[in-house]
Amino acid sequence: MPLIKVKMLEAEGGQGAVKPTGRKRARAQTRIQREKQEVILEAALDVFSREGFRGATIDQIAEAAGMSKPNLLYYFPRKEEIYKRLMTAMLDVWLAPLREIDSDGDPVTELRSYIRRKIEMSRDYPRQSRLFANEMLQGGPRVLDVLETDLKGLVDEKVQIMEGWMDAGKIVRTDPYHMIFSIWATTQHYADFDVQVRAVLGKDRGGEGRFEDAARYLENLFLHGLLPKER
Amino acid sequence: MPLIKVKMLEAEGGQGAVKPTGRKRARAQTRIQREKQEVILEAALDVFSREGFRGATIDQIAEAAGMSKPNLLYYFPRKEEIYKRLMTAMLDVWLAPLREIDSDGDPVTELRSYIRRKIEMSRDYPRQSRLFANEMLQGGPRVLDVLETDLKGLVDEKVQIMEGWMDAGKIVRTDPYHMIFSIWATTQHYADFDVQVRAVLGKDRGGEGRFEDAARYLENLFLHGLLPKER
DNA sequence: GTCTATATATTGATAGAC
DNA sequence: GTCTATCAATATATAGAC
Numbered sequence: 001m002p003l004i005k006v007k008m009l010e011a012e013g014g015q016g017a018v019k020p021t022g023r024k025r026a027r028a029q030t031r032i033q034r035e036k037q038e039v040i041l042e043a044a045l046d047v048f049s050r051e052g053f054r055g056a057t058i059d060q061i062a063e064a065a066g067m068s069k070p071n072l073l074y075y076f077p078r079k080e081e082i083y084k085r086l087m088t089a090m091l092d093v094w095l096a097p098l099r100e101i102d103s104d105g106d107p108v109t110e111l112r113s114y115i116r117r118k119i120e121m122s123r124d125y126p127r128q129s130r131l132f133a134n135e136m137l138q139g140g141p142r143v144l145d146v147l148e149t150d151l152k153g154l155v156d157e158k159v160q161i162m163e164g165w166m167d168a169g170k171i172v173r174t175d176p177y178h179m180i181f182s183i184w185a186t187t188q189h190y191a192d193f194d195v196q197v198r199a200v201l202g203k204d205r206g207g208e209g210r211f212e213d214a215a216r217y218l219e220n221l222f223l224h225g226l227l228p229k230e231r
Numbered sequence: 232m233p234l235i236k237v238k239m240l241e242a243e244g245g246q247g248a249v250k251p252t253g254r255k256r257a258r259a260q261t262r263i264q265r266e267k268q269e270v271i272l273e274a275a276l277d278v279f280s281r282e283g284f285r286g287a288t289i290d291q292i293a294e295a296a297g298m299s300k301p302n303l304l305y306y307f308p309r310k311e312e313i314y315k316r317l318m319t320a321m322l323d324v325w326l327a328p329l330r331e332i333d334s335d336g337d338p339v340t341e342l343r344s345y346i347r348r349k350i351e352m353s354r355d356y357p358r359q360s361r362l363f364a365n366e367m368l369q370g371g372p373r374v375l376d377v378l379e380t381d382l383k384g385l386v387d388e389k390v391q392i393m394e395g396w397m398d399a400g401k402i403v404r405t406d407p408y409h410m411i412f413s414i415w416a417t418t419q420h421y422a423d424f425d426v427q428v429r430a431v432l433g434k435d436r437g438g439e440g441r442f443e444d445a446a447r448y449l450e451n452l453f454l455h456g457l458l459p460k461e462r
Numbered sequence: 463g464t465c466t467a468t469a470t471a472t473t474g475a476t477a478g479a480c
Numbered sequence: 481g482t483c484t485a486t487c488a489a490t491a492t493a494t495a496g497a498c
Contacts, residue, residue, distance in 0.1 A: 050368065054283075079475090134283075181420060181445070195378065217409035301465070
C-alpha cells in the first residue's frame with residue numbers, strides 16, 4: 001500500500017487559545033491578525049524545532065518571519081506563548097491517528113493504517129515531530145501534565161482495545177504498551193534523526209523513496225506474525 | 232535473557248584529544264587536572280543533554296560542577312570544546328555494540344545481543360543518548376561529517392554481513408538498513424522519551440522493570456520471524 | 463589554580479515616536 | 481501597527497589580584 005499525502009491541519013491551535021484570558025471584550029480577530037500570527041507560528045516552528053525552547057531566540061524567529069522583533073512581540077507578547085501555542089496545536093494533531101484506531105475494525109487493517117499515517121506525518125511534518133522530541137529531551141516541563149492525563153488516558157484506552165483483540169484470538173498476544181512505543185519510536189525516527197538516516201543511506205537510497213521503504217519495512221515488522229493463523 | 236549491567240567507558244574521549252593541538256611541549260596532565268575535567272564533563276553532560284548546545288549555559292555547567300565560571304573556563308577555555316569532547320567520546324562508545332556484530336557468529340544470537348546491549352545503554356547512559364538526539368534534532372552540524380564517513384562505513388559493513396546471512400539462507404530476507412534504524416529508534420526511545428514512557432506506563436509499570444519489559448518485547452519483535460525454519 | 467571584577471555581546475521585553 | 485531606541489538581565493569570555 002503506497003504512501004499518500006496526508007491531510008492535516010497546520011499548527012493553528014483551537015481558536016479559543018487566541019482570545020485573551022481576561023476577555024473584557026471578546027473582540028473578533030481581523031484576518032490580517034490571523035495571517036500575521038500564522039507567519040510567526042510557522043517561523044517559530046522552524047526555530048523551536050531545531051533549537052528547543054531555550055536555544056531559540058526571538059531574533060531568529062523574527063528574522064525567519066520577516067519582521068522586526070518588537071513587531072513580532074506585538075502579536076505574541078512573550079516567547080513562551082508562541083511556544084505553548086505550537087505545543088498544544090501539535091499535540092492535538094499528533095495524536096489524531098492514535099485516536100482513530102477503531103475497536104470494531106479489523107485489527108491488522110487498523111494497525112497498518114496507524115503505522116502508515118504515522119510515517120506519513122514524519123514525512124510531511126518533520127518539524128512538529130522534532131518540536132515534540134525537543135520537549136521530551138528536556139524532560140517535558142511544559143507538557144508533563146498532558147502526558148500523564150490525556151495521553152495516558154488515550155493510550156490506556158487503545159491498549160484495552162488491543163487486549164480485547166488478543167482475548168478474542170484475533171491477534172497474537174504481545175505487550176500493547178511497548179508495541180505502541182515501538183511504533184512511535186520507529187516512525188518518528190525518520191523525522192527526528194533525518195540527518196542520520198540520510199547520511200547512512202547515502203545518495204542512492206536516501207532520496208524521497210526512503211519513506212516508502214521505511215513504511216514497507218515497518219508494516220512487515222509490526223504486522224507479520226501478528227495473525228494467529230499464520231503460525 | 233535478563234538485562235545485565237553493561238561495562239562501558241565513561242565519557243572521556245581519547246587521551247589525544249586532551250593535548251594542545253600546538254603541543255609545543257607535550258606536557259603530561261596531572262591527576263588533579265584529569266579529575267577536574269572529569270567533573271566538568273560529567274556536569275556538562277547533564278546540561279547539554281537536556282538543553283542542547285545553544286540552550287546550555289556555562290553558568291549552569293559550572294554550578295552543576297560545583298565551581299566558579301572562570302574556574303571552569305580555566306580547564307576548558309571555550310564552551311564548544313566541552314561539547315566536542317563529549318560528542319566524540321559519546322560517538323565512540325555509542326557505536327561499540329554495532330562494531331561487535333560478528334559475521335562468524337550465529338545471526339540470531341548476534342542480533343539478540345546487539346538489541347540487548349543497546350537497551351542496556353539506554354538504561355545506564357540515557358544522557359549520552361539524549362546528547363546525541365539533541366545534536367540530531369539540530370541537524371547534526373558538529374557531527375555530520377562523522378556520520379557520512381565513519382558511521383555510514385560502519386553500517387554499510389554490517390549491512391553486508393546481514394545480507395550475507397540472507398544469501399546463505401540463515402535469516403529471512405529483509406531491509407538491513409531499516410532494521411538497524413528500527414533497532415536504534417526503539418532502544419534509544421527509552422532514554423530519549425523517558426518522560427513520556429514513564430507517564431504512559433504510570434506507577435504500576437513505569438518502574439525499573441520497564442527496561443526488562445522493553446527488552447523482552449523488542450527481542451521478540453525483531454527476532455521472531457527471522458528464522459526461515461519457523462515458517 | 464581560584465577568585466572578584468569586568469569587558470562585550472546578546473537576550474527577552476518595553477517606551478514612545480510616527 | 482510598525483518602527484528606532486533602549487532597558488535590564490544574562491551570555492561568553494578575559495584581566496588581574498591573590
